[in-house]
Amino acid sequence: MSENGIPSFGAGTASNPRSVNDPSVRNVLSQAPSQRGQYHPSPSSWEDQQLYFLLPDRFSKGGEDGTLDLEGKQIPGDIRPFAQSDNGNAIKLPNDPKIWEESGIVFQGGTLKGIQSKVGYLKRLGASALWLGPIFKQVPNDDHLYHGYAVHDFLEIDPHFGTREDLRDLVKIAHDEGIYVILDIILNHSGDVFAYKGGEKQWNGNRFDVEGFRDSTGNPTLRFQPLDATNLPKNPKDCAIWPAELQSPNSFTREGAISNWDNWPEYIRGDFLSLKDLDLGSDAPDNFAPTSALQTLCEVYKYWIAYADLDGYRIDTVKHMGDGPTRHLCTTLHEFASLIGKENFFLVGEVTGGRAFDVVETTGLDAALGIGNVQEKLWNLPKGFADPAAYFDLFRNATYLKKGTNAWMRNKLVTMIDDHDQVWRGGSTKTRFCSDPEGNKLVLAALGLNLTTLGIPCIYYGTEQQFDGQGGSDRYIREAMFGGSFGAFRSKDRHFFNESNPVFQEVSKICEIRQQYAALRRGRQYLREISGNGKDFGIPRILGGRLTAIVAWSRIFADQEILCAINTDTEKPTEAFVTLDNGLHKNGEVLKCIYRSPTDEGVESRESVAVSRLNGKAVFLSVPAGGFVMYT
Missing domain, CATH: 2.60.40.1180 (Golgi alpha-mannosidase II)
Structure with a gap:
């Protein structure tokens, strides 16, 4: 038993650590400051960058025929490029549409090695920073967790995506080509790692009894306490939650699922649907005391910075973490990154609701995602459905102007016309910008607006190939770029890495001009x-x-x-x-x-x-x- 009450599992391996106190983790963290000069430095300003966001499962698995390597040479493969005649090739027979739709909510097969093979594609597009969706090990035995937001082991890469070495290799190659790497991380919740007694609960302000941690088959047969190192269950790394420090019952709030997403403290203390809320501490930032769970996660994410040489994090569901935990995280990560020479490590938060500006100011986040009314206006302005002033009035060049009402400096907001959630649409139909004929005609105008107005611009994968995202829900705006069984335009087995696409080529030109002129960035x-x-x-x-x-x-x-x-x-x-x-x-x-x-x-x-x-x-x-x- 360790000093903090967590059982000692012995030394984990470098490829399979079980605890933040494993020698493989501690060695990386302790040696990092002495290796300061070996880490990739931060950019002087993030507004100089052009971000590209992708979901690892949906981007590439390698083997896409005719794609170009770093030097622009064609690569042979078994996945043919998409042609217009392939539009709808997955829905020709009566039962095909259902098969295609259902395949959109399961793993498609994208990998870190696949992304690595497309670094040349990203560079030629003009991307200078790559934002990867979550890649940590998901709850086992559930093929629906392709999105990566249901973490089971925060110290391991999900095998669907590859290995920790694959992540490090990808970052190294990206850095060699002048591309920074930002990783999507989760602190607010874990996956569905335990079950309540009597079934799932709705938040009512009370703490509920727990049936037990889930075993490797997904059943809640394990006692709700740290696993016994002397009597481990079958396939222990697929049981409960990891690292071992999070197996304490006090790591979880245990108050049931959120029903009212704007009711405090429900949205802080409640579970995110079936994803179990981690107790990070009081949401009040003053006199804040971090919980053991938050301290553990801070160690986890310091480790990944040092291990993989990451340049930034996109932090999921910041609204539900609270300002106190977010400020503690930002301070901890910024200080550690500075210690190893990353003086401008980027922390961008997903802050839904109307407090984004205040949260950035209060917590030390570097920026927030413009996923609410900013994205709505950015989407509707080129299509003629929003007054220009409605978009431009969201920005101001001094923080004292319209403070608290979406007044943003140039480097405090990440903007994009498409993304994987479209939270501004609420429960209404979700599609991509090019879902209608007008969108196809105006996509360059929209991308031009995005790339040359205030904020840190970001392109969502597939927008440069005019994906339409037609269908109505999140799954349809998460098409597989490499085809798979859920390709864009209701296709399958066809890839979309077409560098001859006029939109791809024009975006590349705009990005190059943006880099030439400081006025377009700053x-x-x-x-x-x-x-x-x-x-x-x-x-x-x-x-x-x-x-x-x-x-x-x-x-x-x-x-x-x-x-x-x-x-x-x-x-x-x-x-x-x-x-x-x-x-x-x-x-x-x-x-x-x-x-x-x-x-x-x-x-x-x-x-x-x-x-x-x-x-x-x-x-x-x-x-x-x-x-x-x-x-x-």
């Missing part, structure tokens, strides 16, 4: 007034059912202004006078076009525009239908 941001006649200027807004107009904005850094504009009209080019900064330009000065898409024949392409004395200063722009342009 500049102040201004929504610009426009005019059709050169006299009457104003911010465009919806008049009727849908906005069809030029939407223009400037990014200004020092004395450089870059003017960006999209056209929400998908049928025809649109022209307008667009306001510039009056003090930065002279009458007659010429701005050059640094990006224009699409470049259809018959549409006038203006390589340069002259500044005139209108509304202070302005230029006359012509933006292609559904297009995106940039001038400087």
Whole structure:
């Protein structure tokens, strides 16, 4: 028995540690500071990065024929590339649609080695930071846990994805190609590792009795206490929960599942559906005392930073952790990362509800995910269903402006048009941006808006291949990029790593330009007034059912202004006078076009525009239908 009351299981192995006190874990943590110079340094600023988010089970398993390696050479494989004739090839027979749909909620076969084989694809797209969905060992005997959020062993990689060595190899190759790696982690809950007496419970403010920990077959036959090292059950690593420190009953709140997701303290103390809530301590940040469970998880995640040379974490369900545990975690991880030379280790939180800004300020998170009204407006603005001001007013360049109401600095928010949850839609139909014909016509405008406005931009896997995500629930926006039995566009056995896709190619160009101009990454941001006649200027807004107009904005850094504009009209080019900064330009000065898409024949392409004395200063722009342009 150890000093903390946890049974001693003997020394685990480097590939299979059982406790945060195993020598293999302690050695990594103790030696890390002396190896400071060997770790990959943090970027100076995360707003300089372009993130790419993927679910490991749904991205790649390797063997995709005709894909390109790091040097751009074709790789042979047994999975053929998708062709338009393959659209719907999984639902041809009467019973096929049901089979295809049901396959969307089980493991498809993506691996860490598969992701490693696509580092060249990511680099050529323009991604400079890779965000991986969770990869830790899931509760055994449940094929529905492909998403990775039902952790059973926080010290082990799920065998569906590979090994801890595979993770380290992936990070090393990504670093060699200039790509940082951010890992999705969970602290709020574990998987369904125990059962309540009498069945599942709903939260009512009381603690419930527990039947027992689940054994390796999933039945709650084990006593709800740390496993006896002298009398271990069959297949112990598939039993209870690991590391061993979490087997204490005090690791769990045991108060049943949340029913009211906004009722305090229910959303802090309750289980996340069947996922069992871990007791991390009081949600109040002042005079906070971490629980043993939180201390254990902090050791776990320090270990993975040092072992795999990770660059950041995306922290799941921060709202349900509470500010106290989140602040303790952020302080602990930032200090450890700094100790080994990662001075800007990135901690981004999934903060649902309306407190995201306050949580970032209070806890020490570096940023929050813009998954609520930010994503909603970012999605609807290019499609003409949101006033431009509704999106741009969410951002401010000083924290004192609109504080507490989604006022964000440039590096405090991760923005994306697609993701794996779409929490802003609530219970309504969930689809990807390209789920309708208008989305396909406007996806470059949307990605241009995402990549060149304030925030840290992120592309969700498949958006660059125009996945539609049609179906109605989360499963349909989690298609297998490598095909499998649940490929995009209701297909199977066809991969989508098509670097000839015009959207892929144009995103690559936009990302390259973003890296060339600091204003697009760090500049102040201004929504610009426009005019059709050169006299009457104003911010465009919806008049009727849908906005069809030029939407223009400037990014200004020092004395450089870059003017960006999209056209929400998908049928025809649109022209307008667009306001510039009056003090930065002279009458007659010429701005050059640094990006224009699409470049259809018959549409006038203006390589340069002259500044005139209108509304202070302005230029006359012509933006292609559904297009995106940039001038400087």
